[in-house]
Amino acid sequence: MKCSGLLFPARLKMYCDRIRKKVINPKPKIKIKKISSSISHIDADNSIGFVAADIGIKEAIKNAKKTGMGLVAVKKSGHYGLSSFYAEQAVKNNLLVFCFTNAPAAIAPYGAKKSLFGTNPICFGAPTGKTPFILDASTSMINRGKIRRASKLGQKIPYGVALDKNGNITTDANKALKGTQLPIATFKGSGLAWMVDILSGVLTGSSHSGKTKDPFDDFSGPQNMGHLFITINPKIFSGNNFLKEMKKNISRIKKLPKAKGFKSILYPGERKNNTYRKNLNKDISIPPKILKELNDLHDK
């Protein structure tokens, strides 16, 4: 089977389960409320997140192309996969972009011992003339998807990235899923996760402060997740100079003397893009446990 990554296959069963249990709406009436030529508010009608977010980013791209900037809030949505997928679309349209989404409780706010914020990534993209600059940094020490995958595969997680339910550091993925993840940079990471909760949850009119349902474990209703896209056309400030300066920027940074153990300095998005290109023409082995899940789905 050809496939560019494992995150989607590992989640496919969950999406199907949620549709069957009617907490994802497979035939949503997605409404786009145009607030101005720059600003839109989308009610996703509990659609699968991918569909709603794809409509959202395309709207944000259209708005920025027309007016120089776009602001699109999406409410009543669900888990949308990787933020970088949407950022890349905007960057390929020569725009700068922020993508924010909330997520089910995974990390404890600074000063608390219970999970509340999601892994709430900060995703930013910019055109470079070559491989897009795409920063997609979760505010947790490790992505929740990686812990889930380690749990599925019976693998350990690194030391110092998560606590068990009693507040002790654990390397056991299952215990980490029941406990809480640690934010990057203590109070700063906690503050950044809180910011993302406000932008994608409170501002969009979606769930927030720990009320986003876990798509794997909680079938009591739709997730009511929120996304926020901000797009900027760099030409409004510097015409065609933006790309010229971006190239200078990257080239100066890449020329810096390297730290021990580094042969080159990569900008955010470069490593992922290299891996993606390599993997495109390769078979990727899917772990038996996930393959069985996929085959079972097929049989249903």
Place this chain on the structure above:
Amino acid sequence: MKCSGLLFPARLKMYCDRIRKKVINPKPKIKIKKISSSISHIDADNSIGFVAADIGIKEAIKNAKKTGMGLVAVKKSGHYGLSSFYAEQAVKNNLLVFCFTNAPAAIAPYGAKKSLFGTNPICFGAPTGKTPFILDASTSMINRGKIRRASKLGQKIPYGVALDKNGNITTDANKALKGTQLPIATFKGSGLAWMVDILSGVLTGSSHSGKTKDPFDDFSGPQNMGHLFITINPKIFSGNNFLKEMKKNISRIKKLPKAKGFKSILYPGERKNNTYRKNLNKDISIPPKILKELNDLHDK
């Protein structure tokens, strides 16, 4: 002498020196180029940063009040003090706000052993109905201002926040100023600092990738710093519901069980605000070294 903090007095001599040496323009012709009713581009004509940034944030507030959002880029500016000062103005006008600024080289990009990025803070503000939510997180482990102050006062800096010029961890503030600071969360912090460099440097048409002059040490020309302000009126998406939901958000988070050593959970900006209120009616002792600098200025 009454004073709410020490950062400004510690920098006053530098501002005066730069004006005397003609690398800050004390009589700038600041031009506001209106790109649309939401977007403005300001040429600060090498003004002192405070003045340019104050005009910038006021323009961003005006734009968001009129259209729902504002985007203001400032070029040819200088060091503008604390981002939170500008964020607070927007929040007091019931807006959400991002403030980005670049700064002289202080931290090494991930993979490099030489400083290039500034401490490039991520500053975000939101109204709460009470004390403003103001996150002002530098992407370095410690603020450069704190290292400068420690250096002036002959104090040590914490372990693990900076390297000397040979790449070794140091607690000596003077050695740290000649070496490089460490970014938060390794490659994630480095990526966030790079993002701020693009937004406030490349996008605004200002200095970037390590070309911002150090205001204390480099008098060879103006700093050509850039700032970017993004303002959003939350009413466009949720009317008066935003404040109601923000209150719920904060109240839920504050009620979480506390981690060991914590009596309460504070949101970003609360601690600073408490200190500010306490200090307003208190004398703050200014260290003799800084006081002498101020008196010397007075005598000139």
